[in-house]
Amino acid sequence: MQSNLDVRIMNRGKEFFASIAGEAPSIFNKGWWTGKVMDWAMQNEQFKVQLFRFVDVLPYLNTSESLSRHIEEYFSGEDQDIPKVLKWGAGAMGGIGGKLAAGLVAKTIRANIESMAKQFIIGENTQDAIKTLRKLRKDGFAFTVDILGEATVSEAEAEAYLKSYLELLDALRGELPKWTGLGGGGSLDWGTTPMLNVSVKPSALFSQASPKDFEGSVQGILKRLIPIYRKVRELGGWMCIDMEQYKFKDITLELFRRLRSSEEFHDYPGLAVVLQAYLKDTDRDLAELLAWAREKKLPIGIRLVKGAYWDYETVIAKQNGWEIPVWTIKAESDAAFERQARVILENHDICHFACASHNIRTIAAVMEMAAELQVPESRYEFQALYGMAEPVRKGLLHVARRVRLYAPYGDLLPGMAYLVRRLLENTANESFLRQSFAEAAEIERLLENPLITLDRERARRAARTSAPSAAPIPPFTNEPMADFTRADVRQAFQQAIASVRQELGRTYPLWIGGREVFTDDRIPSVNPANPDEVIGSVCQAGREHIDQALEAAQKAFPLWRDLSPEDRAGYLFKAADIARKDIYRLSAWQILEVGKQWDQAYADVAEAIDFLEYYGREMLRLGKPRRMGRAPGEFSQLMYQPKGIAAVIAPWNFPLAISCGMTSAAMVAGNPVLYKPASPSSVVGATLCRIYREAGIPDGVFNYVPGRSSVMGDYLVEHPAISLIAFTGSMEVGLHIIEKAARVHPGQSQVKRVIAEMGGKNAIIIDDDADLDEAVREVLYSAFGFQGQKCSACSRVIVVESIYPRFVERLVEGARALAIGPAEDPAYFMGPVVDERAQSTILKYVELARQEGRVLLCQEVPNHGYYVPLTIVEGITPEHRLAQEEIFGPVLAVMKVKNFDQALEWANSTRFALTGAVFSRSPRHLERASREFNVGNLYLNRGSTGALVERHPFGGYKMSGVGSKAGGPDYLIQFLDPRTVCENTMRRGFAPTMEDDDWI
Structure with missing residues (x-):
């Protein structure tokens, strides 16, 4: 039974529809x-x-x-x-x-x-914008002006955005005296509201805004937001801080609180903030904001919107394994809006309400709730988007009078992104405007209480949902990434770093045959940001220790080999659980020992967990004998057995993930392991040893033997008891291992298998139609994330000449904005390189850049620590060393080409074939790149780094490596020997019927 309020809402809505009968928004005018x-x-x-x-x-x-x-x-x-x-x-x-x-x-x-785009913006410059604003006011509409452009990739662009606002306000300063207030004249609209109102997107004011560096982001935005608000106050106006993507939500709310309560603006109430009803957090955020306003005795303003990034938020959450932050049923957002609108209206004494919606049900509900609560008209207004829902805004003007249009203006380039969002809103299946004006849905249904709609939709979804799977092991899913929008995640990093720092300086023994082995030869591992800080002292294995480890592995091999695949996989699943519970401390060890940033260290640990989970499941798949052929009278099976003892030689750049991937693959396949971590990351290697120990891996199956390559490297590779070698590192070392492993030594019973991933000279192509907002950000991250110390890092960016000047200008300015300092401080984008040797090598390439090309940027770096300057050099062509040699550091060669054909030719001009990327919005060029760009991992319209287990099996060919892709369905096979067993089932002319596989 409908409530009295609902009846009134329905009636008001019908009256509204009747008042605009026969009209349609111009966007739907056929x-x-x-x-x-x-x-x-x-x-x-x-x-x-x-x-x-x-x-x-x-x-x-x-x-x-x-x-x-x-x-x-x-x-x-x-x-x-x-x-x-x-x-x-x-x-x-x-x-x-x-x-x-x-x-x-x-x-x-x-x-x-x-023309369609211009329909949604009031002008491309200040002069046109003011001309349109005059007309809007003549028609009876107030406005709030928003300058298009939220994708700033550099501080220069952020400064330009600030300048645009100041210029707009200066232009309006001369215009305001010419206007009279709406609804009765005077200097105020409707007798209560300033004529000047602007909206600001906060992320556009600071190019390095990131939830990871919460405080730095707030400070960086405030630096430019304050001058805008100061000028707004001088002009007696109001300002609203827009809400953007979810990742900026808490930053935006904190900006609002600080600005509103600051000493300078404490007594000026002209500040509002946007809340998005489609966010699940908004009920809580609204309650906290109102409670804060009452506690501080500060009047505030809230613009409530449904939200414009639904698809984006949903996709990003699913990609990262996070809880979806938005309501997934349209009616949930509608119901939330009405619920939250009522709360705001109930607090009208402290909060001015801007109801921003084109939904006539929503508008009618707000009007009726306001009437029921006896809210003065001066305490709320209605807002609509310029260029949309003209009949709704005209109807509103007649019944509510207080209508403000959200009026964007600016260049057409960012205007197109705004247009796409508006078109998506208009054409979505559940769009109120589409249903109302394009599909002529029944008015009763359009005005239905969203709670009724929600109950119906939930029932429909429940009916079609299948029963949950009863499988004992759920399908593989990637470990979620760190969600830095959560304060508890940021705090967990700080606490973990502090906790790990209490353990620095310990001695780390070898682990052989289930016992700790201390040696006199030890190497200190240091913090590359502060080499005076010793992370730990790592015992080094000699040849005698390799012999001990091999003896332990040989002893453990028979029992481990004969253990069922399910039992071996069980150890990996247990190790994954241990790592998952300790993910922040495991990340902290990497932050301090190799200089990985918070997000990159967490991603490394998450990838290690992924390897454990994925390879465990893969062994369950491969561990089942497979029936081969269909001939009657014969039963043939293919099965796999372990190869033998594996030597795993790991890199320092993904110190846990790659180490874990190679060792877990070898062990789950039934092979005991001798694990040699890279020297700069031996303490992280010791954390992997601890994980396996806690998981209960039997003695001798995993042996931790860090050591000097000059002492025991070749001995390990050439030893006849070693059956396979898994290596990740440089091409030079990889080729040396392949050469050494190819020789057969006395006592060796099989040809050694070498699985080697050896690096790359990765290129990103920027086509003439690339989205530069995305391309610049992704190139910066791919080239300089973790100081360019990834085998997948971008070291060449190949740019088509027609877009070259625009791209390079934005790239250089974007790079100039990247802060360099200790990785433990999230304010820094780039940290130190791993050690003094890496520093020395990279500095030589920086000098080579000055000789081979024109250096566009060479950043200043801290004096203490193993820092190298972020360097961008142009004028590089394929014959230059900078275009051919792997640098493994933050040196980016920019190469200008005539067209896409030449871009592909230059991209393929090295002996490597690991990763590559293309930024293009040409379907034909993307298709060509898929065929002709010769790399193992090609990424279209995204960066060249960040491969995920299963989703992006990783590995290259040519001189980038030999073997199948890590994290893919073929990887474990490399650690196994296939066997076929064929039985003749005929006896005296009689063969049993094979029902499986339709044998007859």
Whole structure:
């Protein structure tokens, strides 16, 4: 039974619909090009996807050839022409030559889409914006101005964004005296509200904003937000801090609290903040914000919106294994909005409310709740987006009077990103505007209480949900990444670093045959950011210790080999649980010993857990004998057995992940292991030893034998008792191991298997239509994340000349903004390189950069510690050493090419083939790259680093390595020998029936 309030809401909503009957937003008006295209998009999902992608790339298509080519690539197939709806408006083209006609169509499409984009913005410059604002006010609408552009990749861009706001406010300063207040004149709108109102996206004011560095982000944004608010106050206006992606939510709320309560602005109430109803956190955030306002006795303003990043938030959460932060049913957001609106209205004495919605049910609900609660009209207003839902905003003006339009302005380039968001909102299946004006849904359903809609949707989903799987081991899923939006995660890192620091300086013995072995030869491992700080003293194995470890491994081999795959996998699953529970401390060891940043160290440990979980499941799959063939009278099986004792020689750059991956693969396949960690990361190696010990791996199966390569490296590789060698490191060392392992020594019973991953000279191609916001960020991360010390790091960026100046300018300025310092401080993007030898080698390449090209940037670095300057050099071509040799440090060669053909040619011009990436919005070029870019891991429109177990099996070919991909379905086979057992089942002409596999 409906409540009285719900009845009133329904009635008010019907009256509202009646008042705008026969009207439709211009975006759905089929008499115009935009309406026809939107109608087509809503009927054809594939066309919709292609249209929105084309809209996104359009500003980069600066030549007729490029424009025509992209139109053909996006909208033409072998069996279809460009949809007529796109051509509409080009006029009759009969008799016009094909090339001329194509050019005319292309220009018409560009003009129409640009016109569509301009429909949602009030101008591309201040002069046009103010002209539009005058008209809006003449029509009775107030405004809040937002300058487009939230993707700043450098401090120069953030400073330009600040400057744009100050210039806008200066322009409005001269305009305000010419205006009279809406609804009765005077200097205030509606008698209570300033005429000037601006909205600001906080992330655009600080290029390094990140939840990982929460305090640094707040301070960095405030530095530029304060001058804007100061000028707003001078003009007697209001400012609203916009809410963006979820990762910035808590930063935004903290910005609001600090600015509102600051000594300078404490007595000025003209500040509001946006809350998003689709976020699950918003009920709590709203309650805390209102309680804070009451405690501080500070009036505040809240603009409540549904939220504009639903798809983005959902995808990002799923990719990282996080809880989805948004409601997953549209009605949940609608219900949350009404619930939260009521709370705000109940607190109208301390909070001014801006109801930002085009949903007539939502608007009617707010109006009726306000009436029921006797909220003064001066304490709330309605807001709508400029260019959208014109009938709704006009209807609102008649019944509510207090209507403010959110009015973006600025360059068309960021305007296109804004346009895509608006188009997504308009054409979503559950969009209120689409259902109301494009599909003419029943008014009763449109005005239905969202709680009723929600109950119905939940029942429908429950009915179609299948019963949970009864499998004893769930399918593999990647370990979630660190979610730095959570304060407890940030605190856990700080606590873990402090805890680990209490254990520095210990001595780490060998682990052989289930016992600790101390040696007199020891190497100190130091913090590369502060070499005076000793992480630990690591005992070094000599040849005699290798012999002891081999003896222990040989003794353990028979029992371990004969253990069931399920039991061996069980040890890995137990080790994964141990690592998972200790993930922050394991990360902290890496932060201090090899200088990995918080996020990168956590990702390393998460990958180690992934290897344990994935290889355990893979052994369960491979451990089951496979029936081969279908011939009657014969039973043939393929099965696998372990190869023997494995030598695992691990790198320092992924000190836990790769070590864990190689050792766990060998052990779960039934092979005992001698594990030699790299010297700079031997303490992290000792943490892996501890994990395996706690997991109960039997004595002799895992042996920890760090040692000097000059003393025991070749001895280990060449020993006849070693059956296989798993190595990750440089090409030079890898080739040396392959050469040594190829020789057969007395007593050796089999050919040694070598699995070697040996590095790369990885390139990222920047096409002429690349999204530079994404490309610059991803190149910076791929090239300089963990100081470029990844085998997958980008060391060459190959840029098509037409986009070269824009890309390089933004790249250099973006790199200039990257702070360099100790990895334990999240304010620093880049830390030290691993040791003095690496520092010396990289500095030689920095000097080579000055000789071979023109250095665009060479950052200053701290004097103490193993730091090297972040270096970008241009003018590099394939014959230069910088284009051919792996540097393993933060030196990036920029290479300019004429076109995409040459980009592919130069990308393939090295002897390596590990990773590569392409940033392009040309479907044809992406397809070509998939075929012709010769690397083991190719990434399209994302960076070259960050491979995940199972999702991105990792490994290359040519001189980048030999063997199958780590974290993939073929990897374990390398640690096994296949065997076939075939039984003749015929007896006197009689053969048993084989029901499995349909044998007869």
